[in-house]
Amino acid sequence: MEPVLIITNFPDKNSALTLAEALVDQHLAACVNALSPCTSIFRWKDNIESAEETPLLIKTQRQHYDRIEQLIKMMHPYELPEVIMVPILSGLPAYLQWIDDETTLTD
Template sequence: MSEILLVLTTLPDADSAAALGARLVEERLAACVNILAPCASVYRWQGRVETATEVPLLIKTSAARYAALETAILAEHPYELPEIVAVPVQRGLPGYLDWVSTETAPG
């Protein structure tokens, strides 16, 4: 089984989140993308405190596919500097982790 990652990003709206999620799964860069409910984000950007409504995505992928996944997110993401954070999955249901690995294998 390959190393599995949970990748987090946010998009400005549901349509862009759905489009990116579909692309990532169709291209086998992600086994699954959860599109969560919109949330309020507060952050500092270019010296000012900003607020925005964003749509979080939870992306399950393999470490082997991370570079291609990051490239795909950057290609479609409307933000100048998008959040892309990858967290290694330390434990999980073995069958599920195997499924993520299988679904993200280049085909």
């Protein structure tokens, strides 16, 4: 079991929730938190930009990263979407087991 947290942002709540539901439905994520909109300030193509975005926290297993990255890129309107994977080094054992149980794909 290699639990990870994947972080991304979407430009609107509806597209964020569409991805979240797809990930949980396909057992690629045990849980996805769609947070309150935030304002992101960033440099893009030599300009300082700002955008309201909906952050997503995706709880999953390391083995699903590539498929999740592909789905984000396919469903995201940005040319370069944020996709960051952070290892979960420790946590409540029962919760980590739940992540494993919910994201174990069966054929």
